[in-house]
Amino acid sequence: MSLYANRQPIDIQISMILSNIFYNTIIFTYFCIGERMVNRNIMVEKFDFLIIGGGVAGMTYALKVANSGKGKVALVCKTTLDEANTAKAQGGIASVTNLKVDNFEKHIEDTMVAGDYISDRKAVEHVVYNAPQAINDLVKWGVNFDRKTDGSYDLHREGGHSEFRILHHADDTGFEIQRGLMAAVRNNPNITVLENHYAVEIITQHHLGIEVTRKTPDIECYGAYILNPETHKIDTFLSKVTLMATGGVGSVYATTSNPNIATGDGIAMVYRAKGTVKDMEFVQFHPTVLYNPEESHPAFLITEAMRGYGGILRLPNGEEFMQKYDKRLSLAPRDIVARAIDHEMKKYGLNHVCLDVTHKDAEETKAHFPHIYAKCLSIGIDITKQYIPVCPSAHYMCGGISVDLHGESSIHRLYAVGECSRTGLHGGNRLASNSLIEAVVYAKSAAEHSISVIDQYDFNTDIPKWNDEGTMTNEEKVLIAQDEREVGQIMSNYVGIVRSNLRLVRAWKRLDLLYEETEELFKRVKPTRDICELRNMINVGYLITRQAIERKESRGLHYTIDYPKHAYDNKK
16 A cells, blocks of 8 residues: 555555554553563563663763652663764864853854754753753763863864854764763663663554544653564563653765664654654755765764864865855855755765865864874875865754653653754754753753653553564565665655755655555564664655655755755855
8 A cells, every 4th residue: 555545644644554553563461470571581671761762862861860769760772872873973062161252142043043043942042051051960970071271171163153162072072971971871770771672662552552643632652662682572661751862863864974873763653653753854964074985874974173173175176165155164054064065066076075174283183183083094094184085974863853841742751852852952954063962951851850740650551562473584684775775875865965846756755665665574574673773764764855845945954946045145
């Protein structure tokens, strides 16, 4: 059955099909033994706080709720705790700290401008005003930021920022934040860390046989079905409160700066559960990742801080080009820079443009960007003497699971924080280094709110176990791998930096076919991480495409040649 049957709205069709398929895989019997229910190696665990995702958002939330005295905390991540988008963030984390020259209003305005004035101002103010305390929390948990000899923070400036306000740790800030938080989490006896566990679906009334639609006003989350790496069975995790912190979606594109695990799992799970997902058309392409044909997934990021440091974008022949697109030159917001580079590459048939820091002091460059220097040197490029070949790459999702100022989604008892969430902070385009601070601020807000209401909830022990009887072990790995590559090609070719109605509709049709094939395979085989990730990638690709089709204008990161606005002028 096609997604277009009977001409129903496509989101309703997908939801109905997925719901029916998933419902038919569930049985309604269970045996209860104390806190754990066991049936042929299938377990049911109970945690008051269930956290899905182990980046800065998930770990900050875990640390905030762990000592609340409100119950047990589980932090579930699909690989190891150190493999997250957070660890890949090079540039830094934004906060007003130098009050001699900077202030909150400047940071708010910079964020609104970058977001093309469709950011939620309340969300912007919430993050900006609470950022300094969030920095203090990170420092308290053992995160180190570079300081000057007088003890003040060594602040960087990045594209779109009017002042130097980026705290950093050399050029591996995300890794340092992840390191500090991991140590704090592992040393906290109140947090149970479950690595290599994969969340398949969140649990709602739907799994009790109750009809749930997008108009259902009181959808509730009772936990999640999670794939156990030891038994290869799907266990039931019951919770009073669940937090989704699953990160981004970069892997739905052929080239991305994200780790391979960024397959949009949380967004897809919440959408299938009838939760609200918004602004998916706003995919941020980082203007400068290292052009290296042998290493495109994940691509190596060349931090925006390098342009803030004085790096100049040039064509391979040395000619500057940003003056044609924006008066801020190489420090224009990412959407403008990425489109400018894309336009120059297409105009001259190039695979890349170049970033030039050869005019800067060599030793200073090495000191500020040691990891970039070492990486480029490993492929024969001395950045103190040679240009760095760069090109745009899928980097960050500005949309996602819609949440309020407490981080709570449209599904009760379910919160979402970090890149998988849509807080309204970013609007049409994320301001550089606003993502990490958003994750910390909203994780604290979500923790405080969930602590205040958790006593109102109880475990729903009527939830059935996952049933995979009658299915077989999946031996068709080649089909999954090929389909993943095809999703990446579809998204990069048709739903990339520059779009058109024709390209978007073509993507929609291709994704429809992949959806049908994958659902048919999913019904026949035992669930594994790879096929679940493929389902999520197709679902996320569809959401990006559909919401791009629905936006009949060029705005922020969404630029379409059918509704041009001001892609290459200086009116922003």
